[in-house]
Amino acid sequence: MAPAYHLAERVSLAGRNGFRVASRAELFIDVRRAEALPELFAMPYLQRAPLLVLGEGSNTLIVGDVPGVVMAIGGMGREVLARDDDGALLRAGAGERWDDVVAWSLGLGYAGLENLVLIPGLAGAAPIQNIGAYGTEVGEFIQTVEAWDRQAGALVRLDRADCAFGYRDSVFKRDPARWLVTAIELRLPRRHPPRIGYPGLPEELALLGAGDAPRPAQIAEAVSRLRTRKLPNPSMVPNVGSFFRNPVVASAHALDLQRDEPSMPAWTVDDGALRKLSAAWLIERAGWKGFREGDAGVSAQHALVLVNHGQASGAEMFALAQRVALSVHERFGVWLEPEARIVGARWDAPGARAAFASAAAPA
Incomplete structure (x- = not known):
């Protein structure tokens, strides 16, 4: 062995x-x-x-x-733990590639993960970030997360409620020093109402001839085509996908912004007191899309994606991210928070805004 x-x-x-x-x-x-x-x-x-x-x-x-x-x-395998007429309980080790888990579940005939196809990374990272795309979050389907609890000194099992999933958030993300995810267990149905309302998805499905009731595999193919077309391939242009979270602001602030910027997209959150804004739109409107300084840049394909064109250092990528965030804050009064995990630097550390204020926006 x-x-x-x-x-x-x-x-x-x-x-x-x-x-x-x-x-x-x-x-x-x-x-x-x-x-x-x-x-x-x-x-x-x-x-x-x-x-x-x-x-x-x-x-x-x-x-x-x-x-x-x-x-x-690393690895740790995949297995079907239980099946019934409605669906199945699937287990994936933390080191399994997430996209392989999605393809495996679809191949077995289970629905739910089709909108999460082509997301890079490993299965163990999925609950930490509560990964999501095209109207779906993995937390909806996770039944149990197995993890090593450094505080208890034991391998434990947390059910969905214990994971405290939120928008790109979880108990694991809030206390990373405590938890080490070793496996996830997903309860997936055989039939799941398709989520195809995301902009561009209905049109892509129509091109595939999917009809009014697309199959999960067809939705996965449509999402794959959209992601491939919209986002730079990380194997060719190093990036971490969406670097920033979509900010949530008071509805009054969003309405004030929309009076000056009628094209600004905004979505109602909860009871209407809050609205979610598009970080990509804010960044592009601030002039950053396609920006490059040395090898650190912002993708010309999608303003939410920072890219390393070659030999940029981590410090250079971090400095660019802070400049982008400061620029958006100065123009719209909205402070962007990273969706990416940052290791070795503190986001918005004391004095960071002042440090980058002299070169906040692209020329």
Whole structure:
């Protein structure tokens, strides 16, 4: 049997972060079986050293080298735990590629994940970020998350309510030092009302000849085509997808903005007291789409995507992100928050706005 884990020092992380920026881990541990975790966390060094849990890093910006321990969970397989007439309970190890999990579930005849196709990253990252796209979030289908709880020193199971899912948020994201996700269990139905109201999706389905009741596989194909056309391929142009969250503001603020900018999209949230704005629209309106300085830039395909054209450092990507956010704040009074996870730098640290104020907007 292969070793349950492997340790190495001064390991390059360039291949484990979406921007492909240069970085090294002081100590890297590749975990292949969850039963190794008690032994690992009993090690004195792991008890006192900072820990970063990292998968493919498809949603991570690393600024500089990483001190302490970087731990990765690899593979751990997929299986059908239970079936009935209505659906099934599927389990995926944290190290399984998310897009493979989606394709596997569709191939078995279960619906629900079709709108989440082609999202990069691993299954273990899905609940942390509560990944979502085209009107669907993974938290809707997660029944249980298995995770190592560093506080309890044990492998535990959290049901959906315990995960406290929110918009691109979860208990795992709010307390990353405590949790290490090892597996997810998804309750998927055989039949699920299609979610096809997202702009562009009905037209893409029509081109596929899907009719009024598209099958999950057809929805997945339409979403794949839209994502491929709209977003730069991270394997060719390093990026982490949507860098910023769509901001939620008071309805009165949104209406004030729309008086000056009638084309600005806004969606009512909850009881109407709040509205969600399009971060991409705000960034593009502020003049950043297609911007490039050195190798750090904003995609010409989608303003929400920051890109590394070659040799940009993590610090340069971080500085660009702060400049974009400051520019949007100065123009619209809206402060953007990152959807991406930032390692090695503090977002909006004291003095950050002033530091970038002199060069906030593109020329």
